[in-house]
Amino acid sequence: MVASPWSVASSGRRRGPELERAILDAALEQLGTVGWNALTMEGVAAGAHTGKAALYRRWPSKADLVAEVLRTRLPPIGEIPDSGSIREELYELCARMRAAMDTRAGQALRAVLHECDHADADRFREVIWDGLHEPARRLIEELIERGIRRGDVRSDADSPLVSDVIPAMLMYRAKVCGSEWRDAEIAELIDQVMMPLLRP
Amino acid sequence: MVASPWSVASSGRRRGPELERAILDAALEQLGTVGWNALTMEGVAAGAHTGKAALYRRWPSKADLVAEVLRTRLPPIGEIPDSGSIREELYELCARMRAAMDTRAGQALRAVLHECDHADADRFREVIWDGLHEPARRLIEELIERGIRRGDVRSDADSPLVSDVIPAMLMYRAKVCGSEWRDAEIAELIDQVMMPLLRP
Numbered sequence: 001m002v003a004s005p006w007s008v009a010s011s012g013r014r015r016g017p018e019l020e021r022a023i024l025d026a027a028l029e030q031l032g033t034v035g036w037n038a039l040t041m042e043g044v045a046a047g048a049h050t051g052k053a054a055l056y057r058r059w060p061s062k063a064d065l066v067a068e069v070l071r072t073r074l075p076p077i078g079e080i081p082d083s084g085s086i087r088e089e090l091y092e093l094c095a096r097m098r099a100a101m102d103t104r105a106g107q108a109l110r111a112v113l114h115e116c117d118h119a120d121a122d123r124f125r126e127v128i129w130d131g132l133h134e135p136a137r138r139l140i141e142e143l144i145e146r147g148i149r150r151g152d153v154r155s156d157a158d159s160p161l162v163s164d165v166i167p168a169m170l171m172y173r174a175k176v177c178g179s180e181w182r183d184a185e186i187a188e189l190i191d192q193v194m195m196p197l198l199r200p
Numbered sequence: 201m202v203a204s205p206w207s208v209a210s211s212g213r214r215r216g217p218e219l220e221r222a223i224l225d226a227a228l229e230q231l232g233t234v235g236w237n238a239l240t241m242e243g244v245a246a247g248a249h250t251g252k253a254a255l256y257r258r259w260p261s262k263a264d265l266v267a268e269v270l271r272t273r274l275p276p277i278g279e280i281p282d283s284g285s286i287r288e289e290l291y292e293l294c295a296r297m298r299a300a301m302d303t304r305a306g307q308a309l310r311a312v313l314h315e316c317d318h319a320d321a322d323r324f325r326e327v328i329w330d331g332l333h334e335p336a337r338r339l340i341e342e343l344i345e346r347g348i349r350r351g352d353v354r355s356d357a358d359s360p361l362v363s364d365v366i367p368a369m370l371m372y373r374a375k376v377c378g379s380e381w382r383d384a385e386i387a388e389l390i391d392q393v394m395m396p397l398l399r400p
Contacts, residue, residue, distance in 0.1 A: 159388070168369050168373075171368070172371055173364065188359070193359075193362060193397065
């Protein structure tokens with residue numbers, strides 16, 4: 001028997017990581033085209049040229065599958081190189097957090113949050129949390145420590161509460177006003193809140 | 201026929217506001233004793249000595265009834281008198297927000313959020329939002345303006361973003377660490393974040 005890579009029952013089927021990637025790609029594709037409500041495990045399986053069983057073996061529900069898509073496809077914030085200015089670095093950080101939300105995965109995440117019912121929404125908010133807010137907070141701690149060493153941040157600013165201010169503000173305003181932060185608003189957050197808070 | 205105040209069908213039944221108060225009292229009582237999951241419209245009706253119809257005429261569901269209980273029973277934050285010190289005033293404000301959450305209604309709200317499923321949780325979070333966060337933010341704006349006039353707040357601190365910091369931080373930390381803020385943590389929020397941010 002000749003194994004076909006497209007046949008679910010075939011002994012030559014794709015291996016774990018490769019098949020998993022194909023399923024996640026297909027799910028992201030479906031999210032972008034039909035959205036959350038119309039996405040089905042059947043449709044994703046068809047898009048990935050596999051069977052439903054291959055999906056259900058990995059993710060017990062559509063919500064689990066989509067949470068995994070968002071978790072693995074949201075881009076990392078990455079490192080922020082030393083620019084000599086905490087102001088520029090914090091602006092860059094906020095811009096990157098926003099950019100992450102503007103990727104295909106970020107847009108899918110927002111669409112999902114908009115479309116899905118409350119029971120699933122909390123799970124997807126956790127994805128934003130773990131994938132975006134927590135890493136941002138850790139990065140801010142590093143930027144503040146570097147600024148203290150460099151001398152453009154006051155020496156007693158390395159407190160967990162200070163590092164929470166940007167993620168807290170981004171989350172709060174997203175909840176109040178929807179999730180868009182314009183360039184000017186990011187600049188205001190840095191200039192009206194963070195610079196007075198951090199200056200030596 | 202002699203009208204009994206306890207008889208639902210009686211022509212002498214209690215009028216709107218009085219009956220409504222009795223129902224809300226009974227619902228708060230039930231929340232404190234049996235909790236959210238075990239609370240029933242029947243139980244509340246019995247506690248208020250009325251019939252289920254009187255409840256359903258006003259609130260289509262148990263969640264609507266409970267949201268109304270929390271909305272009407274959470275105490276207002278009130279005014280903060282001029283103490284001569286923005287530091288003391290902001291501490292007082294945070295302490296009052298916390299005290300509101302420590303009332304019978306506040307404890308019921310937390311218990312409900314803990315117990316109820318996600319579909320209802322969002323509605324109850326709105327109650328915290330409208331009843332606590334928004335009024336706090338407006339009050340903070342007033343305190344900052346007063347501090348500017350008095351001279352212990354920098355003159356350009358009256359920005360909406362600055363007024364958002366306390367509610368944003370309270371919400372953020374409640375989400376991350378549970379909702380308890382100890383006295384020392386409130387003091388840290390004021391001394392490590394708000395005072396550096398506001399000082400002239």
